[in-house]
Amino acid sequence: MTLRAAGALLLALTVAACATPRYAPGPQPGVPPFPPPGRPEPAAPPLRVIEVSQLPGWTGDNHAEAFAAFRATCHAAKDAGMARACRAARAASPLSAQEARRFFEAEFQALETPGEGVLTAYFAPEYEARRAPDAVFSAPVRPKPADLVNGQAYAPRDEIEARPADDAIAWMRPEDLFFLQIQGSGVLTFEDGRRMKALYAANNGLPFVGVANPMRDRGLLARDNTSGEAIRRWLADNRGPAADEIMRLNPRYAFFRLAPDDGKQPVGSAGIPLPPGRAIAVDLAHHGHGELHWITAEAPVLRGAFPSYRRLVTALDTGGAIKGEVRADLYLGLGPEAGAEAGRVRHTLRMYRLIPRERRP
Template sequence: MRAAGAALLALSLAACATPRYAPAPGPAGGPPPPFTPPGRPQPEPPPLRVIEVAQLPGWAADNHAEAFAAFRATCQAAKEPAMAQVCRAAKASPLLSAQEARRFFETRFRALETPGEGVLTAYFAPEYPARTQPDGTFSAPVRPKPADLVNGQPYAPRDEIEARPADDAIAWMRPEDLFFLQIQGSGVLTFEDGRRMKALYAANNGQPFVGVANPMRDRGLLERDNTSGEAIRRWLADHRGPEADEIMRLNPRYAFFRLAPDDGKQPVGSAGVPLPPGRAIAVDLSHHAHGELHWITAEAPVLRGAFPSYRRLVTALDTGGAIKGEVRADLYLGLGAEAGAEAGRVRHTLRMYRLMPRGAAP
């Protein structure tokens, strides 16, 4: 879903989207290394901190039975041999009680702290109305992948694509809804005859993702603590036309879609398995692997109306174009407007711990 390039969110708008400037080349996703004069010994990397799972901050308060059910349903995404062995044990087991599930994790894993702090954002699978023909409100075409687009190569930016005829449109949406669908990477469309179809990511134009929250804040269009996805979408709807178009075109990335019947299931992430709401994260795959199990603890929200903290066990099952860095995660929260309202307010300071099977080398 978000592997799509996507899966970017309202919050991605506000948070993920902020470009990070590095003054000089350095390790992927982080700052450049400190300068060491020639002839001097290189600084030692910080020691790895390994703790017992039971010592994780907030561990006792998690819903361990729910966490186990999600892990059991998706752990086949892990390819590392020690994780695959734990996965086989989970799948051979029935669903466990909260106490049994807690013991399962505590006896089979230890926790490796990921150094530093980062950012937690969130995303969701939207549900939007659509039309088979355009009108004054439903004026934005949902476009299929162009025949001349080659994945991995730069293609035309958003403004050039939007200027082209849309004879091959597969649906028509309100412009602000399409903008958010492209950020999320997939969703469900309901047509005027009642048909429900999944809009599935097909490709993107290879242009960088640029968030619109910061420019809107800097222009005085939104208050500093009110750049949630919900607030952005409301402003775009209220200013539909040239004003909203100008803001949306600040983001040159453009996503293309295909339609499929709605099966009522959760979307599939880049790991190839359905995303369990609240238990799946999108990560930077240059730092992490599909199927990794992580404990996240996220606090100090900056957006109005956000939950104060998120502490839970999650699995890396997706990725996204705006998810960059080692301590960076995008939490999948589910389908529909309620999930979208929550997701759009998530921008928290994040710490991450990777759960390693006992016996595996850190």
């Protein structure tokens, strides 16, 4: 599986903390149900198609960067219209910002996805690790168990952690392993300086449960400070039974394998390395790999976040916590700087799918 397919994302921790549940009222006395029996539900309004040049914030994007990312990843799309646009992009030389902008405006129109959703972000972490355990590096990185069958429920986190770890492939700080499991892959640096990629191998098939909500409810974190960075800092400061109790609220557990560090970006579920800032994880029940989207995300919830994200991105990944049509998780890159930014992204999202002109509705 992939960076996001480990089952959740770093910011899924924060989504639960900030979400307000909404409940539809039940039937009221004397009020007929809607729609009345025998009457079909009203048809959904037609989707709005606009020119790419009219997208909110379009002129402010780095179009040359967006074109380079599209050119490198457009082969992930399977439909004929996108394949034609991909061939045109690959036949072109690297374009200037103005040329790239004209390319997108000539090749595509934008289809507005109705409604609002949530933008979060993720990254590929880099952590210290050890070949043998000690008082600090006490959490084993476990390989996929021989008796685990993909797609079937396995033991929960607490049961797995209670088992012997004679087959551990590395040892990490507990809070670092917890976040590695959320991200799905990362780079480990061992005591001799050797760097290895920890690649997702499997998970225990249990649902991901965010810990931000209970941490907020217990008064462990402020309502506007439930970022991944804040959660990890609390877990590190309270390493031991208190932190273990919080982490075990999430029953999902990921297993890994090691590979040499090639210095490249991680691969998403589309099988393509993720361009930082230009790839999103989406719900594949609503979107396809290789789709090109314009995202505009504002109104951040978490302290210290950038005020907005407006850019062209490609759907190259997925994740267990990414559900819904207007829902995206933005990949921001490798290392702690990307992690600090990713942990603060929780913005109100609108999405527009770019469609080749020959495929207009």
